[in-house]
Amino acid sequence: xxxxxxxxxxxxxxxxxxxxxxxxxxxxxxxxxxxxxxxxxxxxxxxxxxxxxxxxxxxxxxxxxxxxxxxxxxxxxxxxxxxxxxxxxxxxxxxxxxxxxxxxxxxxxxxxxxxxxxxxxxxxxxxxxxxxxxxxxxxxxxxxxxxxxxxxxxxxxxxxxxxxxxxxxxxxxxxxxxxxxxxxxxxxxxxxxxxxxxxxxxxxxxxxxxxxxxxxxxxxxxxxxxxxxxxxxxxxxxxxxxxxxxxxxxxxxxxxxxxxxxxxxxxxxxxxxxxxxxxxxxxxxxxxxxx
Amino acid sequence: xxxxxxxxxxxxxxxxxxxxxxxxxxxxxxxxxxxxxxxxxxxxxxxxxxxxxxxxxxxxxxxxxxxxxxxxxxxxxxxxxxxxxxxxxxxxxxxxxxxxxxxxxxxxxxxxxxxxxxxxxxxxxxxxxxxxxxxxxxxxxxxxxxxxxxxxxxxxxxxxxxxxxxxxxxxxxxxxxxxxxxxxxxxxxxxxxxxxxxxxxxxxxxxxxxxxxxxxxxxxxxxxxxxxxxxxxxxxxxxxxxxxxxxxxxxxxxxxxxxxxxxxxxxxxxxxxxxxxxxxxxxxxxxxxxx
Numbered sequence: 001x002x003x004x005x006x007x008x009x010x011x012x013x014x015x016x017x018x019x020x021x022x023x024x025x026x027x028x029x030x031x032x033x034x035x036x037x038x039x040x041x042x043x044x045x046x047x048x049x050x051x052x053x054x055x056x057x058x059x060x061x062x063x064x065x066x067x068x069x070x071x072x073x074x075x076x077x078x079x080x081x082x083x084x085x086x087x088x089x090x091x092x093x094x095x096x097x098x099x100x101x102x103x104x105x106x107x108x109x110x111x112x113x114x115x116x117x118x119x120x121x122x123x124x125x126x127x128x129x130x131x132x133x134x135x136x137x138x139x140x141x142x143x144x145x146x147x148x149x150x151x152x153x154x155x156x157x158x159x160x161x162x163x164x165x166x167x168x169x170x171x172x173x174x175x176x177x178x179x180x181x182x183x184x185x186x187x188x189x190x191x192x193x194x195x196x197x198x199x200x201x202x203x204x205x206x207x208x209x210x211x212x213x214x215x216x217x218x219x220x221x222x223x224x225x226x227x228x229x230x231x232x233x234x235x236x237x238x239x240x241x242x243x244x245x246x247x248x249x250x251x252x253x254x255x256x257x258x259x260x261x262x263x264x265x266x267x268x269x270x271x272x273x274x275x276x277x278x279x280x281x282x283x284x285x286x287x288x289x290x291x
Numbered sequence: 292x293x294x295x296x297x298x299x300x301x302x303x304x305x306x307x308x309x310x311x312x313x314x315x316x317x318x319x320x321x322x323x324x325x326x327x328x329x330x331x332x333x334x335x336x337x338x339x340x341x342x343x344x345x346x347x348x349x350x351x352x353x354x355x356x357x358x359x360x361x362x363x364x365x366x367x368x369x370x371x372x373x374x375x376x377x378x379x380x381x382x383x384x385x386x387x388x389x390x391x392x393x394x395x396x397x398x399x400x401x402x403x404x405x406x407x408x409x410x411x412x413x414x415x416x417x418x419x420x421x422x423x424x425x426x427x428x429x430x431x432x433x434x435x436x437x438x439x440x441x442x443x444x445x446x447x448x449x450x451x452x453x454x455x456x457x458x459x460x461x462x463x464x465x466x467x468x469x470x471x472x473x474x475x476x477x478x479x480x481x482x483x484x485x486x487x488x489x490x491x492x493x494x495x496x497x498x499x500x501x502x503x504x505x506x507x508x509x510x511x512x513x514x515x516x517x518x519x520x521x522x523x524x525x526x527x528x529x530x531x532x533x534x535x536x537x538x539x540x541x542x543x544x545x546x547x548x549x550x551x552x553x554x555x556x557x558x559x560x561x562x563x564x565x566x567x568x569x570x571x572x573x574x575x576x577x578x579x580x581x582x
Contacts, residue, residue, distance in 0.1 A: 153543060155446060155469045161546050168548035176545055176553045178446045180470040180501030184535075184559040210471030216507040244475075252444060254467055255452050257459035262467045268475040 003040055007055050010036075014062040014069070018247060018266070019159045021133050022066035022197040023110055023230060029059040029069050030099040030106075033076060037095035045091045052095065053077065064243040065206055065267045067198030068232040072102055075232075109230035112281035114138030117193060117228035120277070120284065121147060125190040128223070130182065131208035132159040133195020135228050141170055149174035150185050154208060156251045156264065179210045183217040192218040196229040203272030203288030204239045209265055215274035224276040231280045239269050294331055298346050301327075305353040305360070309538060309557070310450045312424050313357035313488040314401055314521060320350040320360050321390040321397075324367060328386035336382045343386065344368065355534040356497055356558045358489030359523040363393055366523075400521035403572035405429035408484060408519035411568070411575065412438060416481040419509070421473065422499035423450040424486020426519050432461055440465035441476050445499060447542045447555065470501045474508040483509040487520040494563030494579030495530045500556055506565035515567040522571045530560050 010032040014025055036055055042048045056077050060070040079098045085091035117139040121127060123146045129136055131154045140149055149167055153160035153176055160176055167174050177185055186192075192214055198206040205211065205227050218225040235242075249262035272288045301323040305316055327346055333339045347368050351361040370389045376382035408430040412418060414437045420427055422445045431440055440458060444451040444467055451467055458465050468476055477483075483505055489497040496502065496518050509516040526533075540553035563579045 152471075153545070155471060164546060164548050164551045168550050171550065173550045174552070176543075176551055178470070178500070178543065178555070180443075180446060180499075180504065181554065181556055181559070183503040183507065184500055184556055185554070208471075209469070209475055212474040213471065213504045213508060216474065216511055217504060220507055252467075252469065254444070255455060257455050259459050259462065259464045260455045260467055261465070263472065263476070264469070265472055265475055268472070 003036070003042075003051050003055075006036060006040075007058055010055065011058050011062045014059065018157045018251070019132070019162070021131075021195060022063070022068050022233065023106060023134050023195075025063060025066060026068035026072045026232065027103045027106055029062075029073055030076060030103050032059060033073070034096045034099035037092050037099070043088070045086060045088055048088065048091060049080075052080070063245065065197050065245045067206070067235040068106070068230065071232045071235070072106060076102055106230055106232055109232065109281040110135045111138055113228045113230055113279055114142060116281070116284055117226060117279045118142035120226060120279070121191055121193070123147075126150060126188055128182070128186060128189035128192045128214065128218070129194055130154065130179070130210050130214045131194070132163045135195045135230065136193055137163065137166055139193065139228060140167065140172065144170055144172055148172070150177060150189055151175075152177055152179045152182060152210065154210070155179055182210065182214050186217040186221040186223060189221070189223055192223050192225045194227055196227050196233050197267060198237075198242065199227070199229060199234045199278065200239055200242055200269070201236050202238050203275065203278065205270040205275065206242055206244070206267050207270065209268045212268040212270045212274075215270045219274055225274060226277050226279055227275055228279040231282060239271065242269065244268065294327070294333070294342050294346075297327060297331075298349055301346065302349050302353045305350065309448045309542070310423070310453065312422075312486060313354070313359050313524065314397060314425050314486075316354060316357060317359035317363045317523065318394045318397055320353075320364055321367060321394050323350060324364070325387045325390035328383050328390070334379070336377060336379055339379065339382060340371075343371070354536065356488050356536045358497070358526040359397070359521065362523045362526070363397060367393055397521055397523055400523065400572040401426045402429055404519045404521055404570055406433060407572070407575055408517055408570045409433035411517060411570070412482055412484070414438075417441060417479055419473070419477060419480035419483045419505065419514070420485055421445065421470070421501050421505045422485070423454045426486045426521065427484055428454065428457055430484065430519060431458065431463065435461055435463055439463070441468060441480055442466075443468055443470045443473060443501065445501070446470055473501065473505050477508040477512040477514060480512070480514055483514050483516045485518055487518050487524050488558060489528075489533065490518070490520060490525045490569065491530055491533055491560070492527050493529050494566065494569065496561040496566065497533055497535070497558050498561065500559045503559040503561045503565075506561045510565055516565060517568050517570055518566055519570040522573060524571075530562065533560065535559065
């Protein structure tokens with residue numbers, strides 16, 4: 001495979017994955033960089049460097065609503081830019097190592113954020129969540145035997161089914177609902193807990209579409225609304241600047257009707273005023289301050 | 292078919308219809324009463340009366356979340372109870388006539404409520420709605436050429452597809468969204484308009500699940516939230532007393548998972564404090580007062 005084909009394939013697979021969350025896809029992007037660094041048919045360091053840079057830029061732009069992809073890739077680029085490697089083999093090894101180190105750092109951060117989130121949930125609580133966040137799944141795992149979960153199926157990709165399988169395998173109990181039942185079931189919950197695809201400069205949360213509705217229902221029921229995420233999710237964009245990806249309407253199998261446009265926006269923005277606490281690996285805050 | 296079989300069939304068809312709204316099903320229930328009154332193999336008025344009474348009671352109980360079924364059937368029972376018919380043929384005719392008169396009255400009331408709702412929508416407005424209400428559809432029809440519609444597909448039965456076909460056939464324009472996008476698209480709307488399956492004694496609205504989320508999003512965006520309905524939708528039950536039907540979870544094709552219960556509650560309750568105006572055939576009010 002040529003480097004160009006590899007680049008296209010990596011970008012396409014990030015773009016086509018409508019089920020995995022931002023953290024997992026960001027780590028996949030680092031995996032692609034490591035793979036290219038190790039295997040690319042290249043004979044000099046300068047070409048390797050420029051090809052990987054090209055791949056990194058394309059990966060960073062592949063999923064604009066998912067902050068950690070651009071953030072982790074940028075971290076990787078900054079790290080390898082500082083490396084003084086003149087020989088090909090040690091350059092390859094160093095690039096791979098940097099990618100792996102960042103994957104580990106991201107995983108560690110998510111786990112710590114999950115630990116901090118779990119610590120805030122009272123024993124015996126019923127947790128209401130939406131979509132599938134790997135960080136939230138970690139937090140739920142830590143609460144095994146001490147919490148029950150109400151979760152949405154999450155149209156259109158039904159990643160709620162995956163969360164259900166995961167909870168069931170972990171011998172946890174829960175109720176799966178349609179997205180439209182989020183409001184009705186808020187009355188049965190003690191706390192709302194979600195992940196994030198991005199945490200904006202103004203503290204607003206970009207997450208799977210419907211999260212904003214969950215936040216409104218939580219506020220109306222006086223439930224705390226917690227967001228937990230690794231700090232790689234933070235971006236400098238504000239709510240006005242953020243880009244919300246829209247996917248192919250064919251995913252919704254709509255009838256073809258003149259005059260009727262089917263919309264499939266995947267993310268929404270939950271403003272900071274609806275968030276009770278932002279929980280990352282460094283701690284949790286109840287009041288957002290920019291910067 | 293025996294009268295018992297007919298009764299079962301009528302009740303089953305009301306129960307199994309998860310797409311039509313409460314008004315349409317209430318009129319269907321009156322149609323069943325008319326059909327039974329006309330065709331039942333019965334030889335005396337007393338038996339006809341008692342059999343129809345039995346059918347009426349069963350129909351009234353078939354869909355507990357849908358107030359107009361019980362209300363219209365009760366009105367029909369009250370009307371025929373006052374009829375002094377000793378002969379079978381004129382009794383049949385009178386029972387049929389009463390049912391038809393109530394169907395016409397219900398249709399007239401819904402149309403008038405729709406007219407009043409349409410009159411409140413400013414020209415050029417974008418209307419956000421959820422599920423499929425025949426009364427809302429009438430209101431939209433009256434706004435043809437002067438409004439555009441954002442509407443949900445409405446899981447699980449996708450009655451939004453039917454609304455889309457209807458709008459398209461009426462040469463109206465609109466955007467169809469998943470239920471979870473209701474919050475995101477509130478920013479594009481000028482007004483929220485829904486029907487009701489029941490209007491409770493405290494002014495709360497029972498409607499397709501997700502309506503409460505729409506009302507929350509409307510409030511958060513400072514959009515008026517209008518409910519339009521024929522007054523047969525009103526009940527004496529309060530939010531605490533109302534019964535929200537739950538359908539077979541198999542409709543959601545969930546994976547079978549130990550410990551995980553799939554819920555399919557069809558309706559939710561939108562409290563009066565989220566309603567901007569209640570619009571029925573007699574007028575519209577901005578402040579609910581019981582009774």
